[in-house]
Amino acid sequence: MSLFIGMMSGTSLDGVDGVLVDFWAGATRTMSSAHLPFPAALRAELMALQAASENELEREGLAANELAKVYAECVRLLLEKGGMKAADVRAAGVHGQTIRHRPELGFTRQTNNPALLAELCGIDIIADFRSRDIAAGGQGAPLVPAFHQDMFGEKGKTRVLANVGGIGNITVLGADGGVSGFDTGPGNVLMDLWIGRHKGQDYDADGAWAASGKEVPGLMQVLLSEPYFAQPAPKSTGRDLFHATWLDKQLKGFESAAPEDVMHTLTRLTALTLADAIKAASSGRVDGVYLCGGGAYNGTLKGMLSAELGDTVKVKSTEALGVPPNHVEAMAFAWLAHRFDERRAGNLPAVTGARGDRILGALYPR
Ligand SMILES: Nc1ncnc2c1ncn2[C@@H]1O[C@H](COP(=O)(O)OP(=O)(O)OP(=O)(O)O)[C@@H](O)[C@H]1O
Ligand SMILES: [Mg+2]
Structure with missing residues (x-):
């Protein structure tokens, strides 16, 4: 069980990048990758949720459900392209979509519905990677x-x-x-x-x-x-x-x-x-x-x-180190899921300012 999925949907709001990675024997081998743009209505709603607005609690809940469906489709594509089944995958690390990042106030919010995602794709989901680092006094970012x-x-x-x-x-x-x-x-x-x-x-x-x-x-x-x-x-x-x-x-x-x-x-x-x-x-x-x-x-x-x-x-792209630039962030979340699975720390206190090493994420079992 060395296969992990990583999915990232970042600040650009351009969609979801996903990778299926094999961490067998300390190596990092990409089995498949996928990019899914957000449907226009979901993108507009995620954009609107970046700031205070009317009835945002309910709207966030609904957007999270839609987002989980895009993640689920990404998982389906990754498995299909990689020739694997859900049962082959140890866990998926899913970033969620940041709608607030306020470490100075002690919180960050990556909207997502990891419970629905676990239900839809039958894979252990690790989510909410940033909160623990913030709870330990850190910025919760960058985690890569x-x-x-x-x-x-x-x-x-x-x-x-x-x-x-x-x-x-x-x-x-x-x-x-x-x-x-x-x-x-x-x-x-x-x-x-x-x-x-x-x-x-x-x-x-x-x-x-x-x-x-x-x-x-x-x-x-x-x-x-x-x-x-x-x-x-x-x-x-x-x-x-x-x-x-x-x-x-x-x-x-x-x-x-x-x-x-x-x-x-x-x-x-x-x-x-x-x-x-x-x-x-x-x-x-x-x-x-x-x-x-x-x-x-x-x-x-x-x-x-x-x-x-x-x-x-010399300024190059990570391609020169063997990794396509658009895979790196998603791979980081597969790696963070792997770290969680081993109950090892994912943060670097020297980077985030947290009080110490912390295991990042929360598990939603398949
Ligand atoms: N061919 C291109 N030329 C110029 N800019 C591009 C091109 N392709 C993508 N981009 C830029 O990259 C952005 C998407 O990058 P990426 O997915 O890495 O960002 P992100 O989702 O915000 O991720 P993160 O927050 O994790 O860093 C696009 O919004 C666009 O601005
Ligand atoms: Mg992106």
């Missing part, structure tokens, strides 16, 4: 660094994993085995918002629209004045901070800027804040920066990040 260390760490090499989902986060794997990491700020979330508003597209494919623009004079300074960027780690963020209202506030006085120039500047904001974080957290030599998450497919962003880091630092 422990997996990054296990999967990509190499003695004597300093590697940086930069995950660009809705939010950006980095993991610095030190040559000495030390690990640090935190959320850097917006990944794709502002870019997606901007291109959605102006062109009705979900995202800027390969960063082509951003590349057609140039930087808006003075805007970067305003964007960078957001206190989050200067805050010391441990820190984590989400749509609770980086939302449309935040962006509109920063853009006051820049209303006449061309939309493609704003797009260019927002893309560079992600690159710049990632680069600054990488420089600060690695204090010196970095053997390689590896991009993952959907932002790894944004050539303009990758170029901007390279330019910020300078010639001596």
Whole structure:
């Protein structure tokens, strides 16, 4: 029983990424993968639930049920593609959809109905990975660094994993085995918002629209004045901070800027804040920066990040380490389910700020 499923649906709200992974004998072998976009109505409701609204308790319950059905369909696809049955799978680690992340208030909420999911797919479900770390005084995020260390760490090499989902986060794997990491700020979330508003597209494919623009004079300074960027780690963020209202506030006085120039500047904001974080957290030599998450497919962003880091630092995608960038986060949740199964800790207190190692997640038996 070494087969685990991991499913992630992140801040971008683009849908569910799933992987079926075999952890047999300490190896990590991907048997199948799937991506399911959210039905438009579910996406709109999950987006609306990011902020306070009318009758949200009932609406969250209903959205969680719909979400569980998308996860169940993802499981079905993973099993079919991997030629496996539900009974072959030890457990599925399911992130849920973040609708509030307020570690400073002592809670985070990933909506989901893991009981329904267990019922629908007949697999043990491990859910709610973040709450225990917060209960132990941590941020509950990022949780992927422990997996990054296990999967990509190499003695004597300093590697940086930069995950660009809705939010950006980095993991610095030190040559000495030390690990640090935190959320850097917006990944794709502002870019997606901007291109959605102006062109009705979900995202800027390969960063082509951003590349057609140039930087808006003075805007970067305003964007960078957001206190989050200067805050010391441990820190984590989400749509609770980086939302449309935040962006509109920063853009006051820049209303006449061309939309493609704003797009260019927002893309560079992600690159710049990632680069600054990488420089600060690695204090010196970095053997390689590896991009993952959907932002790894944004050539303009990758170029901007390279330019910020300078010639001596190579920016690649995790593909160079053998893992497709869009599999990494889902694999992390399969790995976290595996850790839970072994009753081993999933958090890194040095990253999240928790008081100690904690077993993460809750089990909903098949
Ligand atoms: N070809 C592409 N070109 C540019 N951007 C892309 C491309 N493909 C995906 N993206 C971006 O990646 C986003 C999805 O990335 P991903 O699924 O990693 O984010 P996420 O769901 O927020 O995950 P997480 O919160 O776990 O990091 C899309 O919303 C889009 O902005
Ligand atoms: Mg996603």
